[in-house]
Amino acid sequence: MSFTFLLTTLVVVVTPGTGVVYTLAAGLTHGRRAGVVAAFGCTLATLPHLFAAVTGLAALLHAGTVAFTVVKYLGAAYLLYMAWAMLRDRSALVVDPEAAPRSTSRLIGSAVLVNLFNPKPALFFLAFLPQFVAAGDVRAMLRLGAVFMALTFVVFTAYGLGAAALRKRLPQHPGLLTGMRRGFAACFVALSLRLAVA
Structure with a gap:
């Protein structure tokens, strides 16, 4: 594993995207536990991207313009829904220490959906990761994918x-x-538009 791989991976991960926005919102609204659970859910959402890269499905999906376009627009639509929900729900970013904590399964489920449609990990596993492994070396791809996760x-x-x-x-x-609630909603809209025109 090279320093270049680690550095580039860190830059990709640190750069704010849908997963970061969701994790920040969870931490602000529900506290430390929710922030960690959201981080876990967003990390879990990278597994399908890794699996697709290992099996070659990502390349096939990218080559098939209709299928790729459908997935892309589904992701953009979900991000717009997240923006609308953030604006509509005035309690979306309300800090209430007495409020019941959000369930772990709900936090993870939302995080997985948000980051599943995030183009950043998809592009990472499709375009960047293969440059650091020999063709067909599944074990190396899994190892580097685990580092990314x-x-x-x-x-x-x-x-x-x-x-x-x-x-x-x-x-x-x-x-x-x-x-902040409006800012998060605007971030989701901007990310949705970026995904739609990418």
């Missing part, structure tokens, strides 16, 4: 815990929470 979990957990650390200060600034 480990870095994803560590970085996303840091995002989630960092967001959770801000929770105690946010109730004193309700206007800030409203602005």
Whole structure:
């Protein structure tokens, strides 16, 4: 495993995308546990991308323009739905220590759906990862894929815990929470448009 691979992987993971936005929102709204669970769910969502890359399905999907376009627009539509839900639900970013915690399965399910349609891991496994393994070396691809997943979990957990650390200060600034809710919704819209035109 080369330094170039590690550095590029870290840059890809750290760059904010749909998974980061979701993890930040979970940490801000529901605290440390939710931030870590969201990070785990987003990491779990990279498994199908790795499996597709290993089996060659990603290349076939990318070559088949109709199938690729359908998947792409489904992802864009889901991100728009997330933006609409964030704007519609005024409790989406409300810090309430007395509120019941969100269930682990729901947090993971939403995280998986959000990051499953994220083009970033798909492009990583399709275009970048094969450059570092010999043709047909499935074991090496799995090993490097595991490194990507480990870095994803560590970085996303840091995002989630960092967001959770801000929770105690946010109730004193309700206007800030409203602005953040709109900001997250705008991020989902921007990511949806980027996915649709990519």
